[in-house]
Amino acid sequence: MKKLLLIEGNGVAGEDLIDAAREHGAEVHVATHQDLYEKYRPELIAKTAGVVLTDFSAPEAAVAQLAGYCADTGISGVICGWEFLSPVATKLAAAAGLPGNDPARADACRNKRLMSLAFEEYGVPAPATLVVDSLDSALDRIAERGFAFPLVVKPAENAGSVGVTVVEAADGLAAAFRLATSQPMEIPHRIALETTVVIQEYVEGREFSVETIVFEGKFHHLAVTEKFTTTGATRAEIGHTTPADLDPADRDALVGAAEQALVALGFHNGVAHAEIKLTPGGRAKVIEVGARPPGDHILKLVRHATGVSEARAYVQVALGEEPTVDGDRSAAAAIRFLAPDRAGTVRRIGPVPDSPAVLASTWYVGVGDQVDHALDNATRLGFVMLTAATAAEVNALADEIVHAVQVEIG
Ligand SMILES: Nc1ncnc2c1ncn2[C@@H]1O[C@H](COP(=O)(O)OP(=O)(O)O)[C@@H](O)[C@H]1O
Ligand SMILES: [Mg+2]
Structure with a gap:
């Protein structure tokens, strides 16, 4: 075996x-x-x-x-x-x-400073980026590069939107910088995280992820998923829909950018989760790539929408076997996370309305629990997962069901 x-x-x-x-x-x-x-x-x-x-x-x-x-x-x-x-x-x-990817570029698949260097070297479309290690140098470098607000300030090595701020003006930089440097250690493995800060131009537009299996350097794009986030200064992920509701030219732009990024990062055999924004003018800009399966139950969304088990395909390439990447379904699936609109005590939560479209639902908190405001993905209340025939239908159903769930925080 x-x-x-x-x-x-x-x-x-x-x-x-x-x-x-x-x-x-x-x-x-x-x-x-x-x-x-x-x-x-x-x-x-x-x-x-x-x-x-x-x-x-x-x-x-x-x-x-x-x-x-x-x-x-x-x-x-x-x-x-x-x-x-x-x-x-x-x-x-x-x-x-x-089987695996290029070990010399393994750190660039995680560290956003190294990732931006790799993207620059290979001409991958990505937000203009600068990397600093102090607030003073940030102000100088922003002026030097002629960066205009809004800007995104984020830690080089965190995840789950932790420490990420969209800054509207220079007077917001100090707080964003503090937030970006406030968590220098990953818990629970106690991995020390680099404390340099990445500053990027803010890319307008919808956001997506491309889920890819790579076998012997060949890319199999299993799905393009739309990502929904909170708006404003902090960006918690609040939902995903697979497949994204997209026209073919936009899908091609996203998949093309993902491929360029995967080449730059040395992918040969493995799985990739590429997060990409699409500007209103139809240009793809790669936000980040992970050499790991997607989180947020996107593996399940891909399975429901396409019939392909991304997890099995990843297992296959890790074992050096040709992956099974052809699906037998063409439906849509979505997940929506409920996020608190303020900090406080949960007074009421749920139930999720009965519907054949609901695949699963889970609450992470119960009545009486204290919750924080949605700064990052860690402050979620729970999720609902749904399916329908098309992306447009599942998005409409998801809106309906999320609105019908009663959440009271006092
Ligand atoms: N340059 C950018 N322009 C626009 N939005 C961005 C930019 N960088 C990050 N974001 C937003 O912040 C979210 C989290 O940032 P990301 O770089 O993906 O960090 P993390 O590793 O924490 O997921 C992104 O999903 C996106 O919504
Ligand atoms: Mg991200």
Whole structure:
């Protein structure tokens, strides 16, 4: 039986990956940190064949230790289930001689400073970017480059919109800078995060993600998904719809930009989640790319909309097999996250109206819980997942159902 090593199984895509690997006939081993392993659900542990505990705060030592585990255990593929650990997964696959991406560009798939350099080098369409390490130098560099507000200020190495601010004028820079540098450590693996700050021109327009499987350098774009975020100074993701409601020229522009970005970042064998904005004039600009499966249950949306299991395709390429990328369905699926409109105590939440369109719904909080205002993805109340025949239909249904859910915060 083939054996896979999953780098962190406790993320939102972890169980989908484990299930897909098992259905594909592979055995799954998991690499995680002791503190997080203690929080694994017993049902998840029951699905794994082995566990290796690692200290990811020392990434080089972790790669060496895990390469030893791969050799001793006969692992024949490495997959990544946690965004912050994609560089470790890529470097490990290379060290163990297993299918993966270019290890020299592994950090550029995570670190937005390095990513912007790679995009510049390869001419990938992306927002104009500058990188600074102090507020004073930020003001000088913004003037030097002639950047005009609004600007986006974000940490080089965080995720989930944490520390990201859209700044309307120079007097907002200091607070944005503080926010961007306020979380220098990833929890729970205690990975030190670079504290440089990335400043970008603000790109107007709708936002999308392109989900791609790469096998021996060939790109298979499984879906283009529309992403919905809060507006204003902070951008929490509040929903996704697969496929995006797009005309073919715009879809081509997005897929073309995603391919350019994946070439720049050294993708050969793996999975990619590329976030891209489309300007009102139809130009694609790549915001970021992850060498990992999408979060927010987008794997499930892709499956419902196309019939393709992106998780299985990722497992296949990690094992060096031709991926199954042809779907047997043409429908649409959506997820919407409910976000609080202010901080306070939850007085009432739900229920979700009965509808055959609803695939699943979950609340993360209950009556009596304290909630924060929606600054980033961590302050969500729960989600509803739906399906319909087309993107337009599922978007309309999602609006209806979200409006019908009663949430009171007092
Ligand atoms: N240059 C930009 N122009 C417009 N919006 C942006 C820009 N950069 C980030 N955003 C918005 O902020 C969100 C989070 O930023 P992103 O760079 O993806 O960071 P994270 O790694 O936290 O997801 C994006 O999904 C997008 O909505
Ligand atoms: Mg992002």
